[in-house]
Amino acid sequence: MISEANINENNAYSLLFREYSDVVNIKEMCEMLGGISTKTGYKILRENKINHFKIGRAYKIPKISILIYLKVIKESGIYSI
Template sequence: MKSQDAYKLLFCDYPDVVTVEQMCEMLGGISTKTAYRLLKAGTIKSFVVGRRYRIPKLNILEYLELIEKSNA
């Protein structure tokens, strides 16, 4: 599936830039501890506004695509 197609179909109920809590939901209910570990390691690209992480939805899709390729 192309990234643009996935972007339109997956996570359509979420905004284009999500919070850590929303990211946890999108990734199947992972813990916030795991989410922060992924963000701090740069595995999922993000940016910080004030003291809070903001994650573009596209970066989460790229992460899922990377995992899919590594499991193939």
């Protein structure tokens, strides 16, 4: 079994969210964040808490940006595992 101590940032990317492509849409981002609502997902993006870009009207979110966001909220104590 892999422990948290054995996972570094370099291999975390390859272990987490394997089923998602490197760039996801808003619906996939919400699933990755534990099934939050799309309304909350759009709010997070509007507040620039997760790096993203738009192509036309569609939001595109790099998977690494979601991992960085999760690390930031874990380290800030907002969320604990």
